[in-house]
Amino acid sequence: MSAEFPSVSEAVSQETIDRYADISGDYNPIHVDLEAAAASEFGGTIAHGPIALQTFFRSLTESTGGGALPPGTKVKVTFRAPVRPGDTVRSELREREDGAGATELSAECVNQDGTTVIAAQASVPS
Amino acid sequence: MSNEEAPALSNVTYDELEVGATLGTVTEPVSAELAGSLVGAIGEPGEAAVAPPAVFPVLFLKALRRTLGGIPNGGVLAKYELDFGAPLKTGGEAEIKVSIADKYVRRERPYVVVQFDISDGDGVQVLSGRKIIMWPTGPGEEAPK
DSSP states (O other): OOSOOOOEEEEOOHHHHHHHHHHHOOOOHHHHOHHHHHTSTTSSOOOOHHHHHHHHHHHHHHHHTSSSOOTTOEEEEEEOSOOOTTOEEEEEEEEEEEETTEEEEEEEEEOTTSOEEEEEEEEEEO | OOTTTSOSEEOOOTTTOOTTOEEEEEEEEEOHHHHHTTTSSTTOOOOOSBOOTTHHHHHHHHHHHHHHTSEETTOEEEEEEEEEOSOOBTTEEEEEEEEEEEEEEETTEEEEEEEEEEEETTSOEEEEEEEEEEOSSOTTOOOOO
16 A cells, blocks of 8 residues: 555536436435525535545545555545535545554545545555 | 436435335446546546445445435435445446444434445445435424425
8 A cells, every 4th residue: 555645636516516416316406406405504505425525535546556445444434514516625645553454544625715524534454 | 116217305204214124125237437437536537447436425325216215305414434345346236235224313413324235246245334314304303395
């Protein structure tokens, strides 16, 4: 596993959200219905959680050197804040410790204001 | 019922979900096109011989839509817990078993833990995942009209 953890960022637009709805089949109004979302507690559409998570996955797979994560990898993700159209999300991955037989990593995905939108931890077999 | 034929949204309430119940098992294709669109920036064409991790949340959504009768209308994604197994090759199918692992109320918010057990066409487990959703209704509440 590489000791270098590339920082990955992605700009999120309503087009990105609509594209993910088409890929996944998730047409929840909070993501794709501008009028309904505006009347919700969020005040507008928000991105599907996996859109912001993609920056973390890309950073992780680039550092493990493959398209799929190694068998035995464990990932825990907490979605902390919504991502809205116009946001840019950046993932910062760092090593916490080199445990017995596994590398322990943590990551934060932050938006352009520095707000953490996702906190993640990964345990990758050595 | 295919993913396209399944209703887009579900109004299944918190009370209607039984912990330990299996919602169903479905099969979904994992094409190279789908996997490629989830390698880099979302939706940008790419190449993938094996499924990148971002394929699994998509399989969760597709399986949930088919087994629950739609995506929970107004549900908010709270957490994932993902245990990766063998690589999932593209060009085949994934079998996805969906069940309700737990449900609870924390800080006056209702949560449902949905378990996804995914295996490849040969029956090899490729992922065990839990998706924790802040459910749109709580105990004793009816579905919105």
